[in-house]
Amino acid sequence: xxxxTVTEIELDFESKRFSVTKPEExxxxxxxxxxxxxxxxxxxxxxxxxxxxxxxxxxxxIHCGACAHACPFYEASGNxxxxxIWKLExxxxxxxxxxxxxxxxxxxxxxxxxxxVDELKxxxxxxxxxxxxxxxxxxICPMSIDIATLxxxxxxxxxxxxxxxxxxxxxxxxxxxxxxxxGATPSVxxxxxxxxxxxxxxxxxxxxxxxxxxxxxxxxxIQKYPESMAATAKILNHMGKSWTFRTDGYEATNFGMLSxxxxxxxDMSMKVIATAEKIGxxxxxxxxxxxxxxxxxxxxxxxxGKPLPFKIQHISEFLADAVDAGDLKLKTVNKSVAFHDPxxxxxxxxATPAPRKVxxxxxxxxREAESGGNMNLCCGGGGxxxxxxxxxxxxxKIMANKFRQLDSTGAEMMVxxxxxxRQNFDESGEKLSWGKDMNSLLELVAxxxxxxxxx
Amino acid sequence: MTLLDFARGPAMQIAIIxxxxxxxxxxxxxxxxxxxxxxxxxxxxxxxxxxxxGLFVHAWPYKPFVPKVxxxxxVGYVIHLGLFIVLxxxxxxxxxxxxxVGFTWWTLPGGVITAVAVVTTLALFIAxxxxxxxxxQRMISNFDDYxxxxxxxxxxVTGLMTTMGMWPHYETGLAIHLLSVxxxxxxxxxxxxxxxxxxxxSRYTTxxxxxxxxxxx
Numbered sequence: 064x065x066x067x068t069v070t071e072i073e074l075d076f077e078s079k080r081f082s083v084t085k086p087e088e089x090x091x092x093x094x095x096x097x098x099x100x101x102x103x104x105x106x107x108x109x110x111x112x113x114x115x116x117x118x119x120x121x122x123x124x125i126h127c128g129a130c131a132h133a134c135p136f137y138e139a140s141g142n143x144x145x146x147x148i149w150k151l152e153x154x155x156x157x158x159x160x161x162x163x164x165x166x167x168x169x170x171x172x173x174x175x176x177x178x179x180v181d182e183l184k185x186x187x188x189x190x191x192x193x194x195x196x197x198x199x200x201x202x203i204c205p206m207s208i209d210i211a212t213l214x215x216x217x218x219x220x221x222x223x224x225x226x227x228x229x230x231x232x233x234x235x236x237x238x239x240x241x242x243x244x245x246g247a248t249p250s251v252x253x254x255x256x257x258x259x260x261x262x263x264x265x266x267x268x269x270x271x272x273x274x275x276x277x278x279x280x281x282x283x284x285i286q287k288y289p290e291s292m293a294a295t296a297k298i299l300n301h302m303g304k305s306w307t308f309r310t311d312g313y314e315a316t317n318f319g320m321l322s323x324x325x326x327x328x329x330d331m332s333m334k335v336i337a338t339a340e341k342i343g344x345x346x347x348x349x350x351x352x353x354x355x356x357x358x359x360x361x362x363x364x365x366x367x368g369k370p371l372p373f374k375i376q377h378i379s380e381f382l383a384d385a386v387d388a389g390d391l392k393l394k395t396v397n398k399s400v401a402f403h404d405p406x407x408x409x410x411x412x413x414a415t416p417a418p419r420k421v422x423x424x425x426x427x428x429x430r431e432a433e434s435g436g437n438m439n440l441c442c443g444g445g446g447x448x449x450x451x452x453x454x455x456x457x458x459x460k461i462m463a464n465k466f467r468q469l470d471s472t473g474a475e476m477m478v479x480x481x482x483x484x485r486q487n488f489d490e491s492g493e494k495l496s497w498g499k500d501m502n503s504l505l506e507l508v509a510x511x512x513x514x515x516x517x518x
Numbered sequence: 519m520t521l522l523d524f525a526r527g528p529a530m531q532i533a534i535i536x537x538x539x540x541x542x543x544x545x546x547x548x549x550x551x552x553x554x555x556x557x558x559x560x561x562x563x564x565x566x567x568x569x570x571x572g573l574f575v576h577a578w579p580y581k582p583f584v585p586k587v588x589x590x591x592x593v594g595y596v597i598h599l600g601l602f603i604v605l606x607x608x609x610x611x612x613x614x615x616x617x618x619v620g621f622t623w624w625t626l627p628g629g630v631i632t633a634v635a636v637v638t639t640l641a642l643f644i645a646x647x648x649x650x651x652x653x654x655q656r657m658i659s660n661f662d663d664y665x666x667x668x669x670x671x672x673x674x675v676t677g678l679m680t681t682m683g684m685w686p687h688y689e690t691g692l693a694i695h696l697l698s699v700x701x702x703x704x705x706x707x708x709x710x711x712x713x714x715x716x717x718x719x720s721r722y723t724t725x726x727x728x729x730x731x732x733x734x735x
Contacts, residue, residue, distance in 0.1 A: 114553035119723055122548060123716035126663050127594075128654040129579075132586040143657040152658075164547020165708065202734055203583045205591070206717055207576045207724040361731060364557035371559070413561050413732030434582040437734045 068093045068232045089453065090184040093225035093232055098180040101224040105183060106157055109220035111325070113162065120213055121158045123206040124148055130210060133203035135441045136193040139460035147200040147210045150189040153178045154217045183226055190217050191228045192454035197406035197441035211411065218323030227322050228451045235318040238282075239327045242334070244318050245282040249310040252280070255289050256308055263293035266300055271307035277344040277373075278308055279315035279335060279359075281352035283482040291350060291482065294509030295378065301512060302390050306348075312338025315355035320362065321447035332359060332366040339373050346374045348381050351505055353407035353445055353481040360412065377408050378505050379480045383417035386424040392513040395426035401474035402429065403465075403488070403501070404439040405481030418480050418504055425511060430472035440468055444487030462491035480504040522689045525696035533700035540707025545715060561732035572725015573718060590648070593641050600638025601670070604631055604677070632681055639674045642667065662709040669705045672698040 069092050096104070130147040131137040137145040148155075160166060160175040169175045196211035204210070221227060227235070238244035243252070253269060260267035268274065276299065284291040292308075299306045312335045319327030339347050349355050360375045376384070385391045402418055409415040415436050422429050434440060443461030448454050465488075469477055477499055479485055488501035519527070579587050605611055607626040616622045626634075646667050649655045676695035678684075685691025705711065728734050 112554070113551070115549060115551045116553055116723055116727070118548045118551050119716065119719050122544075123713060123720035125710050125713050126655065126658050126660070127590065128652065128658055129583075129587045129590065131654045132583060137654075143653040146654050146658055149658050164544045168708075198734070201724060202580055203587065205576055205579075205594075206713065207572055207721040209724050209727070361558050364559070365554070368557070370557050374559070410734045411728075411731070413728070415732075438580060438582055 068227075068229050068236075090187055091227065091229040091232065092184075093227060096225055101180050101183070101226070102178060105178075105220035105224035105226075106161065108223040108323075108325075109154055109157065109216055110162060111219065112216055113158075116209075117213060117216060118158070118163065120206075120208045120210075121155055121163065123208055124155070125206065127205060129203045129205060130200035130208075133199040135195075135197070135199070135443050135461045135464065136457060139443070139464060140193075140457055144189060145193050147194070147214075148208070150186070150194055151210065151213050151217060153182045153186055154213070154220065180224075183221065183224060186217075187221065187226050187228060188453075190214055190221055191231060191446075192448060192451050193457065195406065195441050195443060195446035195448050196411075197445060198411045199406070199438070199441060202410070202438060215320075215323070218321075219325055220323070222323030228447075228453070230450045230452055231318070231322050231447045234450055235322040235324065235327065238314070238316070238318045239324075239330065243282045243285070243314045244316060245286050247282040247285040247314070249313070252285055252308075252313050253310055255285055256292055259289050259293040260296070263290070263297070265293050265296045267292075267296055268307040270310055271305075272342065274305045274307040274342050275345045276304050276306035277312065277335075277339045277342060277347045278306055278350075279347065279355070280308070280313055280350050281315045281355055281482055283316070283352070283486050284350055285313075287486060288482055288503065288506075290506055291503060294503070294506045295348070295350070297509045298382070298385075298391070298505075298512065301514065302385060307342065309338045309342065311341075312336075315350050315352050315359070317355060317358035318447065320358045321354060328358065328362075329366045332363050335359065336363060336367055336371065344373050346376060346381075349375060349377050351378055351405075351480045351482045351485070351503055353405035353412075353483060356412050356414070357407040377412070377414050377417070377480070379408065379417040379421060380414050382505070382508055383420040386421055391424070391508070393424050393426075393508060394511040394513055396476075396507065396511055398427055398476045399430050399472075399474040400427040400476045400478050401432055401469045401472040402435070402504075403432075403442065403469065403477065403479040403481075403484060404436055405479060405484050406439065406441050406445060408480060409439060410437045418478075421504060421508060422478070425507065427476070428474075430474045432468050432472050434468065440465055442484045442487045444491075445481075445483055449483065449487055449490075458487070459491055459494055462487065463495060466492075466495065466497050476502060478502045478504050478507060520689065521693040522696075525693040525700070529697060529700050533703040537703040537706055541712070541715070544707050544712055548719075556727075556730070558730075560730040562729065565726040565729045568729020569722040569726030571729070572721045575725075576721050593644055593648075596641040597638055597645065597670075600634050600641065603634050604638065604674075607631065628681070632678065635674055635678050635681075639671065639678065642671045642674065646671075665705060666709050666711055669698075669702040670711070673702055 128146060134145060134147050156175045157178050160169045194214050196214050198211040200210045201207060234244040241248050256267050256269050278295055280292060317328055317331045319331045349359060356377045364371045400422060442465050443458045448458060479501055485501045579591060608631040609625040612623055612625045649659055676698045680691050680695045
């Protein structure tokens with residue numbers, strides 16, 4: 064497939080995001096393929112990771128529609144097309160016709176028609192624009208179907224069929240080519256690390272030959288929230304850790320995973336894994352980025368093909384452990400706080416208690432939002448959705464619900480541990496005049512570190 | 519051979535064969551698929567405990583979802599429990615099974631069974647109306663949803679007609695009731711009635727997968 068991506072409307076990447084008030088309906092297409100080729104590629108790549116688990120989920124749905132009521136997109140739009148299980152309809156159809164135990168019946172009697180390219184085009188919006196793979200639908204499903212995983216598999220199909228939203232394709236191709244989706248190339252990264260070191264007078268370690276801890280950053284942090292780099296360095300230096308950033312393996316985001324290209328997902332993960340192995344790292348710390356945690360912590364070893372020779376922690380887990388071990392002493396923050404749980408770290412990642420432990424050590428009054436923790440409402444920007452311009456209108460509606468949820472706690476301060484969520488809060492907050500900032504848990508810890516507590 | 523003889527004889531045998539072979543075929547068809555091992559380091563051991571927990575936690579919606587789907591769950595429970603009570607504790611049904619298994623058990627008075635059957639039938643109609651009226655359910659429904667509703671409701675309706683003596687000819691009516699049950703058994707392996715099995719497999723699968731991670735159930 065060639066690296067071209069075609070869209071029917073003119074795009075303006077330079078203008079401010081909120082100028083796109085009424086995005087036009089459009090289907091983006093990449094590469095030159097016949098319809099039959101696209102369908103074949105879609106089906107082959109959907110089936111590639113198909114196994115007992117996915118088949119069970121495909122079989123188990125009773126069409127009760129409960130999943131709609133857990134989905135932030137359906138809740139915001141009220142559009143039945145946004146029902147989570149409906150987002151898989153062509154693939155359910157294909158499974159029943161081609162792969163299920165009764166496929167011979169469905170195919171012979173043509174009970175389930177063959178999926179068409181037009182259907183897949185129509186489903187591009189459902190699989191990419193209106194699903195962050197937040198997994199809240201699994202919580203409500205009486206059959207406990209993991210729809211998010213199935214959407215991920217459907218994206219494999221869509222990518223290889225050349226049916227990815229234009230912007231997501233572009234940043235993914237950029238990440239594959241340059242090592243970062245947002246232009247944070249190795250030299251840009253190095254410059255910014257150096258800049259933050261000078262700015263915050265903190266000793267930076269970069270490209271050390273050997274280190275116990277390899278620290279990754281997401282391009283959002285490198286470009287938009289570079290203080291994260293200084294905060295991480297400050298904490299690790301304080302703890303006396305042997306650590307380093309590496310210009311040959313720093314990017315934590317994995318757009319290969321988000322867009323559905325498993326080959327690129329593997330390339331992106333392997334870059335980090337190889338770097339960690341090369342420097343003899345015992346621990347890889349992932350930054351405040353939700354899907355990066357999903358990509359490396361839970362899918363990294365599967366990309367590598369064997370268990371990883373090092374531990375992986377999200378920064379919030381690392382901080383929680385440090386607090387537990389008494390390695391970090393923190394000043395008390397006399398404020399009430401509402402915490403926004405990033406779906407991929409909490410609900411789908413299992414690290415829900417970690418940020419709470421850190422917030423407790425900060426002495427804040429934690430005000431849990433209704434339906435927080437593992438049940439949290441997604442911010443609507445994950446899974447690559449924030450990159451897709453035509454998804455903006457609905458994303459803002461989701462954010463309005465999100466703001467209401469957090470505001471109802473009456474907390475003075477909002478905190479999260481995902482820079483993509485944070486970016487979504489900041490951008491939507493400006494658009495919707497929220498009047499509040501979303502703060503980083505990591506930066507809050509770094510700001511309140513009692514420097515002479517240890518060593 | 520009367521219709522009742524047919525219903526009690528070959529029809530029953532055919533239905534049971536399709537029912538059993540079909541279920542085994544469909545379950546094995548899925549279980550025989552390969553599954554790549556998850557190589558990520560589990561956060562905690564004993565994922566199976568999460569699997570068992572998963573079976574129970576999804577039996578009732580989590581608190582934030584109760585206002586949205588609580589009623590739907592209640593209707594679901596009425597249908598499932600009604601089906602179970604009428605099938606197991608209705609005297610004629612018990613006697614039918616006793617012939618096969620060789621022992622009898624306690625049953626509920628006929629009036630109670632009739633009342634349960636009426637309530638269950640009403641719940642089935644409520645479920646159907648919701649499926650037709652609710653935009654989400656209407657959109658995601660297909661032939662299987664309506665067929666499943668029909669083969670589940672028919673035995674209740676024909677059974678009630680038999681109990682209440684509403685057939686012009688009792689024996690034919692009884693035969694129709696039996697045949698409606700065989701239709702249910704024959705359709706069972708082909709549609710979503712298989713959720714009787716999948717609900718255990720699916721809930722356990724998710725429960726254990728996410729217990730490894732330490733997250734949701």
